Amino acid sequence: MDLVLHVWRQPHADAPGGLQRYEASGVSPDMSFLEMLDLVNEGLLERGEIPIAFDHDCREGICGSCGMMINGVAHGPLRGTAACQLYLRNFRDGETLVVEPWRARAFPVLRDLVVDRGAFDRIIAAGGFITAPTGHAPEANGTLIPKRDSDAAMDAAVCIGCGACVAACPNGSASLFTAAKVAHLGRLPQGQPERDRRVLAMVARMDLEHFGNCTWHGECQEACPKEISIDTIARMNRDFLRAQWRRASGD
Amino acid sequence: MAASGIVMILFLVFHVAANLLVYGGPSAINGLANVLDARTELLTVARLVLLVTIVLHVVAAIQLLAIDRAGRPIGYAKRKPQVATLAGLTMRWSGLLLGLFIVFHVLHLTTGTVQPMPFHAADVYGNVVGGFRIGWVAALYLVAVAALGLHVYHGWWASFRTLGLSRRSPAPRRRPFALLLALAFWLAFSSIPIAALVGILK
Amino acid sequence: MRLDARVPDGPIAGKWDRRRFEMHLVNPANKRKHTILVVGSGLAGASAAATMGELGYRVKCFCFQDSPRRAHSIAAQGGINAAKNYRNDGDSIQRLFYDTTKGGDFRSREANTYRLAQISVEIIDQCVAQGVPFAREYGGLLANRSFGGAQVSRTFYARGQTGQQLLLGAYQALERVVGLGQVEMRPRHELLDLILVDGQARGIVTRDLVTGRIVPHVGDAVVLATGGYGNVYYLSTNAKGSNATAIWRAYKRGAAFANPCFTQIHPTCIPVTGHHQSKLTLMSESLRNDGRVWVPRKEGDTRAPSEIPDQERDYFLERKYPSFGNLTPRDVASRAAKEVCDAGLGVGPGRRGVYLDFRDALQRLGHDVLRERYGNLFDMYTLITNENPYQGPMRIYPAVHYTMGGLWVDYDLMSTIPGLFVLGEANFSDHGANRLGASALMQGLADGYFILPNTVSDYLAGARLPAVAPDHDACREAIARVEARVARLVGVRGGRTVDSFHRELGHLMWEHCGMARSEHGLKQALAAIPELREQFWRGVNVPGSGAEINQSLEKAGRVADFLELAELMCLDALDRRESAGCHFREESQTPDGEARRDDAHFAYVAAWAYAGEGAPPVLHKEPLHFEAVHPSERSYK
Numbered sequence A: 001m002d003l004v005l006h007v008w009r010q011p012h013a014d015a016p017g018g019l020q021r022y023e024a025s026g027v028s029p030d031m032s033f034l035e036m037l038d039l040v041n042e043g044l045l046e047r048g049e050i051p052i053a054f055d056h057d058c059r060e061g062i063c064g065s066c067g068m069m070i071n072g073v074a075h076g077p078l079r080g081t082a083a084c085q086l087y088l089r090n091f092r093d094g095e096t097l098v099v100e101p102w103r104a105r106a107f108p109v110l111r112d113l114v115v116d117r118g119a120f121d122r123i124i125a126a127g128g129f130i131t132a133p134t135g136h137a138p139e140a141n142g143t144l145i146p147k148r149d150s151d152a153a154m155d156a157a158v159c160i161g162c163g164a165c166v167a168a169c170p171n172g173s174a175s176l177f178t179a180a181k182v183a184h185l186g187r188l189p190q191g192q193p194e195r196d197r198r199v200l201a202m203v204a205r206m207d208l209e210h211f212g213n214c215t216w217h218g219e220c221q222e223a224c225p226k227e228i229s230i231d232t233i234a235r236m237n238r239d240f241l242r243a244q245w246r247r248a249s250g251d
Numbered sequence B: 001m002a003a004s005g006i007v008m009i010l011f012l013v014f015h016v017a018a019n020l021l022v023y024g025g026p027s028a029i030n031g032l033a034n035v036l037d038a039r040t041e042l043l044t045v046a047r048l049v050l051l052v053t054i055v056l057h058v059v060a061a062i063q064l065l066a067i068d069r070a071g072r073p074i075g076y077a078k079r080k081p082q083v084a085t086l087a088g089l090t091m092r093w094s095g096l097l098l099g100l101f102i103v104f105h106v107l108h109l110t111t112g113t114v115q116p117m118p119f120h121a122a123d124v125y126g127n128v129v130g131g132f133r134i135g136w137v138a139a140l141y142l143v144a145v146a147a148l149g150l151h152v153y154h155g156w157w158a159s160f161r162t163l164g165l166s167r168r169s170p171a172p173r174r175r176p177f178a179l180l181l182a183l184a185f186w187l188a189f190s191s192i193p194i195a196a197l198v199g200i201l202k
Numbered sequence C: 001m002r003l004d005a006r007v008p009d010g011p012i013a014g015k016w017d018r019r020r021f022e023m024h025l026v027n028p029a030n031k032r033k034h035t036i037l038v039v040g041s042g043l044a045g046a047s048a049a050a051t052m053g054e055l056g057y058r059v060k061c062f063c064f065q066d067s068p069r070r071a072h073s074i075a076a077q078g079g080i081n082a083a084k085n086y087r088n089d090g091d092s093i094q095r096l097f098y099d100t101t102k103g104g105d106f107r108s109r110e111a112n113t114y115r116l117a118q119i120s121v122e123i124i125d126q127c128v129a130q131g132v133p134f135a136r137e138y139g140g141l142l143a144n145r146s147f148g149g150a151q152v153s154r155t156f157y158a159r160g161q162t163g164q165q166l167l168l169g170a171y172q173a174l175e176r177v178v179g180l181g182q183v184e185m186r187p188r189h190e191l192l193d194l195i196l197v198d199g200q201a202r203g204i205v206t207r208d209l210v211t212g213r214i215v216p217h218v219g220d221a222v223v224l225a226t227g228g229y230g231n232v233y234y235l236s237t238n239a240k241g242s243n244a245t246a247i248w249r250a251y252k253r254g255a256a257f258a259n260p261c262f263t264q265i266h267p268t269c270i271p272v273t274g275h276h277q278s279k280l281t282l283m284s285e286s287l288r289n290d291g292r293v294w295v296p297r298k299e300g301d302t303r304a305p306s307e308i309p310d311q312e313r314d315y316f317l318e319r320k321y322p323s324f325g326n327l328t329p330r331d332v333a334s335r336a337a338k339e340v341c342d343a344g345l346g347v348g349p350g351r352r353g354v355y356l357d358f359r360d361a362l363q364r365l366g367h368d369v370l371r372e373r374y375g376n377l378f379d380m381y382t383l384i385t386n387e388n389p390y391q392g393p394m395r396i397y398p399a400v401h402y403t404m405g406g407l408w409v410d411y412d413l414m415s416t417i418p419g420l421f422v423l424g425e426a427n428f429s430d431h432g433a434n435r436l437g438a439s440a441l442m443q444g445l446a447d448g449y450f451i452l453p454n455t456v457s458d459y460l461a462g463a464r465l466p467a468v469a470p471d472h473d474a475c476r477e478a479i480a481r482v483e484a485r486v487a488r489l490v491g492v493r494g495g496r497t498v499d500s501f502h503r504e505l506g507h508l509m510w511e512h513c514g515m516a517r518s519e520h521g522l523k524q525a526l527a528a529i530p531e532l533r534e535q536f537w538r539g540v541n542v543p544g545s546g547a548e549i550n551q552s553l554e555k556a557g558r559v560a561d562f563l564e565l566a567e568l569m570c571l572d573a574l575d576r577r578e579s580a581g582c583h584f585r586e587e588s589q590t591p592d593g594e595a596r597r598d599d600a601h602f603a604y605v606a607a608w609a610y611a612g613e614g615a616p617p618v619l620h621k622e623p624l625h626f627e628a629v630h631p632s633e634r635s636y637k
């Protein structure tokens, strides 16, 4: 099959960029989207041009490295997958695709489709953890955790930190990412002592990084390769308001 | 934002109920107006609360908009929203429209400043029905009320989530109650100008 | 070079205690005066950096991805072993130790493996305390499953994403100390050389992958936790960026490389579909619990699998290994699949595949049970192949998965270079010639959380470490070396892409140093590799410059190292004229085609030392003695 690509090219963070047209001809429907980009890159190299830069590593939807807007949809048209799990059989022969990097003030473009998602790490550093220095741990089965809670924690913990939620959100909000971590840790008994501190610090950091707000468009859940529910955002808001209340009331 | 929105919606629930009294004829609605007017302090307090609420809502809306716009300084060349609703995406526009409408509406029916018909503070019924006889006024109300429907359809559901008051659901974007409320507002508010226009209310 | 493993004396169960008691300690107030450079943020690196940050050391941690959370450990699916014996099914530290040692075909160091089994118990406690959401029973207790053919249920798991959850636990602990300022995290930095001062590891040279800046970082100890080198084969289940660069450069600066040829080939991966294939996807081993492996009896049978009646199917694992059947260990199952495909019985495009069939399980258990057990995996399979495993069998084929070989380390995880510690998959320590399922995660975390923080302190307390400035001669030389190399790569301006060289190397290695190795084949590879390397340096095309994001340059540097490492792997494979675990020498098999180990001649760790450009590497042997277990024949018949 043949595809026409319009790919965002930008040599470095401070340079202007633009869409460039490339043809991917004779590609196989069994190829992944990234393998198609590999092929386009091989072609560029043969013509002495600079290949398209894009982040990727595991190529099986778990590391969260890859990510791009494919025809206006984060990670492309297939639900519940990262760009690396998208196979060309999901496109029509002859289709034209626009490929752009994640766009958000907090995710500056470094080159072509590569963006800097360091803000996510800083949100985690602000509070996305349970303080348990090595060696302090009690016996693992000492605390019983209902399966329901542990499953719910896992539902949120599957976040791969890809940034598609931010990219898809009309406001560029990192709410889903942040809420997923708040929900994961807040669901578990181990996470209770730091629950208030955590949500206040993480939300504060999120705002500091210039992400937008959540006004409930729901695009993030749709784009999320792990289909994390926007219910986690509601939960984060509840935790946040309660934590603020407790702090204000000196409780 | 959410709290102010909910307060306004609660006001509108009362307001729409009161307005529906027009169908009971002049005595019903004018009676209510007289009852309310008699309790001046209460009315003043209510109006003040409402005013503050609206101001807070607008200020918060402007701040929010500023942050969200700054969140993505460079937009996408191509973008296909997957599930975002028209109502959600147009909150700022429906809000703007509502803001302008409220100003007009107060001048029209509370103070009578722009009442194109003779205005009688005591004859609410006459003011309303008389006003809506004029085509452009009725049209304006219909547009505003449609915007209200959209704003409430998204806003009601959203505010409960913003406040963290929603329950976990396998389909979190379903919002039957917000739909019902929005439709109720829209139909009830729209019915009055239409009824006046086609002559059911005289 | 003298290989001194420095294993403590005394009975095996008390060795680690004894070691810890004998260690020198660093006074808490002095800890912050020491800088430790941790390269790698996978399970091993992140857990080490976090723990040492907590202890009060100044730590700098590096990874090449854009975030430490993306290290390849994230991809591990199946689970992590621990001798908790929660199931009361006869497990114990001794049994886990025995299974791991036997699984490794008695080519690992006994004392290390025992310590691993001891620490396994603490790892689970630590991870649960951090909030890792392991699977649980309805009563709220931790769930276990049996994995990789183990006869006890000792594997802890978090759905099919155990590695992810464990890594996120370590990553969060790491970010916590980053937030506290104890650890400086440098993502998108690649180690390109090691700095030695007076024979001690005192620093590294990195290239900033965004700006291209090449800078030295100095410290008092260097920790490499840079993962495995399975990508020598181009196609593997490893992440695309996994590489040997860090350990290879350390090797060339004097660290011995142990058992380079021990490469695990995993039997259940999705087969190659075409030339465009960029990596292979693992289908969890757990599928073999309910799936049956078969090929048609008749060569060139083109019927749809469902139309082939049972009597015309060869369930070859069940036939050859009646007692273990479809659950035979990885190396054995992989070789059996290769054999039937070599005999022309393979299925699917290219005829390199065997069926993994759930028909019987579907009848026995029903669709719902199967969905609950394997739903995720089946969906993943469908996503990639567009075939539905509920309706017809899956096609699978072995793929390179893990490298047991790595830098040689002593009991304290220190390499032959003083001050250079090596953790996780990057070292050779615990898995011998074959790794059992769910034990790499265990090893990475044991190394990082529990072993290294102790042994580094001992080293720092005992070593003389004069201050080294970043403009020290040794630093300047290392930088010059790196700059010259980058310039050379960018300067070739040839006509062939890096990937094409990598593919060719991978093909060579897969053919000659893969599931079955022979003197003839290895010699062929040893002749071909230097030639390919030659072509690479004459003809590789790396566009752009070194002063920008340049993914071709990154790849080229890694492939250049693979081109050297591959040769060492073949040398090692040639030298080991026995079959052991994953390493199957065609010359050393029993009459019925099973691997034949040769304890009389090869019960040693082969540690290779670099001898300079062009000179053949020197083999040193660390003999392996077994006191707590008796090497037995590994039979799964």
Ligand SMILES: Cc1cc2nc3c(=O)[nH]c(=O)nc-3n(C[C@H](O)[C@H](O)[C@H](O)COP(=O)(O)OP(=O)(O)OC[C@H]3O[C@@H](n4cnc5c(N)ncnc54)[C@H](O)[C@@H]3O)c2cc1C
Pocket: C039, C040, C041, C042, C043, C044, C045, C062, C063, C064, C065, C068, C070, C071, C072, C073, C074, C075, C076, C077, C078, C079, C080, C162, C163, C189, C190, C191, C192, C225, C226, C227, C228, C237, C238, C239, C242, C243, C245, C246, C282, C401, C402, C423, C424, C425, C426, C437, C438, C439, C440, C441, C442, C444
């Ligand atoms: C698909 C798959 C499934 C697996 N499933 C299991 C399982 O179920 N159970 C199990 O026990 N094991 C499993 N394994 C094996 C296990 O995941 C790995 O062996 C283990 O995670 C390795 O961890 P590590 O910390 O040593 O290295 P890695 O996680 O590979 O981390 C390497 C780190 O080093 C950094 N790095 C590398 N080179 C450089 C350089 N030159 N400069 C700077 N930084 C560098 C990287 O950025 C990264 O942070 C699986 C492996 C694969 C491929």
Ligand code: HEM
Pocket: A215, A216, B001, B002, B003, B004, B005, B006, B008, B009, B012, B054, B057, B058, B061, B062, B064, B065, B088, B091, B092, B094, B095, B096, B098, B099, B100, B102, B151, B152, B154, B155, B156, B158, B159, B162
């Ligand atoms: C006065 C003019 C008004 C303006 C300018 C305005 C503007 C906005 C804006 C910009 C939002 C942000 C939400 C988004 O972008 O999705 C919003 C939310 C909302 N508005 Fe209004 N609005 C106005 C009037 C009203 C009225 C009259 C009501 C009540 C009926 C109302 C109820 C709400 C509610 C409930 C929300 C949701 C808050 C949340 O999501 O937390 N608004 N409004």
Ligand code: HEM
Pocket: B012, B015, B019, B033, B047, B050, B098, B102, B105, B106, B109, B110, B111, B124, B128, B141, B144, B145, B148, B189, B190, B192, B193
């Ligand atoms: C057909 C629709 C409507 C009718 C007939 C109607 C009627 C009236 C009347 C008669 C008054 C004056 C009450 C008095 O002064 O005693 C009034 C006031 C008001 N209305 Fe409406 N209204 C309608 C729709 C709306 C809508 C859609 C909104 C908001 C979005 C709204 C908001 C208000 C406000 C804020 C006031 C001022 C309250 C006060 O003065 O106390 N109205 N309305």
Ligand code: SF4
Pocket: A158, A159, A160, A161, A162, A163, A164, A165, A166, A176, A177, A180, A220, A223, A224, A225, A226, A227, A228
């Ligand atoms: S919440 Fe989903 S979309 Fe957002 S970073 Fe996590 S996995 Fe990606």
Ligand code: F3S
Pocket: A168, A169, A170, A171, A172, A173, A174, A175, A176, A213, A214, A215, A216, A217, A218, A219, A220, A221, A230, A233
């Ligand atoms: S798309 Fe954005 S507005 Fe909220 S629900 Fe998701 S963060």
Ligand code: FES
Pocket: A055, A056, A057, A058, A059, A060, A061, A062, A063, A064, A065, A066, A067, A082, A083, A084, A085
């Ligand atoms: S490359 Fe890892 S998620 Fe896509």
